[in-house]
Amino acid sequence: MAITDPLALQVLAIAKEAGAKIMEIYQRDFAVYEKQDTSPLTEADLAAHKCIVAGLEAISDLPILSEESADIPWEERKTWTRYWLVDPLDGTKEFIKKNGEFTVNIALIDGGKPIMGVVYAPALEKSYVGIVGQGAWTETAEGVNPISAKLHSEGEVWKVVGSRSHQSPEIKNLLELLGGESELVAMGSSLKLCLVAEGEAHLYPRLGPTSEWDTGAAHAVALAAGANVTVLDGANPLNPDAEALTYNQKESVLNPYFLVSA
Template identity: 75%
Template sequence: MIDSNTQDHIIALAKKAGDAIMVIYDKDFAVYDKSDSSPLTEADLAAHNIIVEGLEASSTFPILSEESASISWEERKTWDTYWLVDPLDGTKEFIKKNGEFTVNIALIHQGTPVFGVVYAPALKRTYWGSLESGAYMDDEQGTRSISAAKHKDGEAWKVVGSRSHQSPEIQALLAELGGEAELVAMGSSLKLCLVASGDAHLYPRLGPTSEWDTGAAHAVALAAGANVTVLDPNNPFDDAALALTYNQKDSVLNPYFLVSAE
């Protein structure tokens, strides 16, 4: 579906967008709202423009970005293959300056993410993956292949979650696991990548997300052998759970979902 040269180009594009974000992120700013003059909006739009220009110059596939979300369902439903982009995922992380924000670029084909790049510029960490070539991670330790790691009997469950208070639904899910559960905190789409890299077993999402928030990291998770399924809080470990899909409905909001190495 996507050759190695194209993959390299998209990775480089994500890094170029990340570099533009870092120019603004490294400034001593104190304006955190979503007004047109905020550093957050400035960084978001700078990354968006770089990515869209790069994709349009190298591909004929349409593009859906958080910054171009007004594209109608009547148009979107005709798309068989398209780029799904979040130029700056993790606005809270950007504001808090904890580094856990990302640039996300995914290729969606017939509802499934078949390739994705997740770049965390402040952490100097990149994840990418495709169904054909597997999943990879690059950081200060170098480049290496990654794969999801199933839970082993007797070890604590590593569950990705928020640093803030856990909801009753999450607490109930953890109780259903049995045994010890260790919370692994992380921001933005990096949550899905922790399961892809084997650093966590599960990521249950029982809160609102949009398709551009998850598409790229979803592709990495699938390439690493993880599953991403629709989550029913009343039956969280349903063996018949449906795969999370994209561009299959009018709304771009995701249902609740579970990322699992199981």
């Protein structure tokens, strides 16, 4: 089994190159700066950002929205139909803790919807690639394997992805609504969405803050694997008719709370 889409392969190569730059810094002591919102920003974010922007500009003339160049005015952004959405290093806290659960995220957005995404976890040497309408795959040293979201079977323990950095009483409420036994699976960064995409978990409710670049690439992987990513309905968290999570439809780049489900 192989990934054959030429653009996806180019983007995967760019993500891996950025990952190599991140790992050079990961393996030594690194400087930690402070962003305006006080979240840690490392040298690795900036090195990966420069690498990805250069790589994407070499293969495409589409605009790029990256966490490290997020000050593009809404007046300009709202004219975009297709663009690249990038998080050069998602899971900065996991990076600083050195637990390996951080990713390079590159998504192609079309009409507010993610249509292709690459998520690369350089410390784990694992890639996720999703092309909506074609399929989703993981790539490791063992090779490339197709993945798909896994429906919950009656009587089965619910596997629910939680965040290492954000927990809330609302999660407990949702677990109670599910009924039956549930098991919380902790994971960092956009790998949480990927766990649902590859059938390792049934649900990922996100009840904490995220930005569009945090989710775009893994959202594409999840959709390509047959999962849904919907805006969380506070009154009915398990609403099957909840609206799909979309991108670049408003001035703010913050996501609403959302649910990834098989």
